[in-house]
Amino acid sequence: MKIVKTFLFITFSPFFFPLISVATEPGLGICKGKENICCDGYYEENGTCKVCPGGSYGKNCTQTCPENLYGEFCRGKCKCTTEETCNPVKGCM
Template identity: 40%
Template sequence: MRYKLKVILLTLIAKVFTKQMPGICSNGSQGNPIQCCRNYILDGKSCKECSPGTFGYNCTEDCPPQFYGRFCREKCSCCPCDKINGCLKMTNFVHWPTISISLAGSLAICFSFGVAIICILRKRKPNTPEGCVVSKTDENDLTASQDMYDCLAKESYNVLTLTTTDIEQL
């Protein structure tokens, strides 16, 4: 019983004085070199974690697209994505595809609107009633036919005035 107590006590003391280094998968005992775990790199006689933007054994891999940060575990919600810091605050960022699509759409709408107006104006019927042909008549001809009078009544012509006089007055 005393023997078991000594073993337990020695084990606890050994754990207190033996500092476990993070990232060490093999401590180099029996002449073997120290081996670092995944996402750690050997730095002297200890292992340190990979710099942000890298991961893997000996930190040899860069973050895949749309991932960044410590061990590349953070996901980006922007484009472009910086492998170390993620989304960068861009002050003068212009997204040309969006601008070109908006411009093309606006031009298409304006063109369609213009074509529609031209079609409406071409199909518009003239204001003169059908069958009415108004021509310049001799000012001395005082006889007006009923047809001409009807045509003039349908339209407003400011330049023509119709006056009737008796033939006997002449």
């Protein structure tokens, strides 16, 4: 899994042995403690975790947004008129 940004932390133990750990920047989609696994809401493409396209969510973006929700991470809430329907990608149409 390709990590775009990393931070290197060096601390010293009481025995003066440096302890080195690498942390990924939050939001890269790689689940903490699960090396090479994209979190829910992300999919893997060319070794990089990418955000699910609008209208989808879940592991590898396999699920469509629930009714009355739309967009990236299904964060949009539809408030459609009676003539409109909620599109999982674009909202009320």
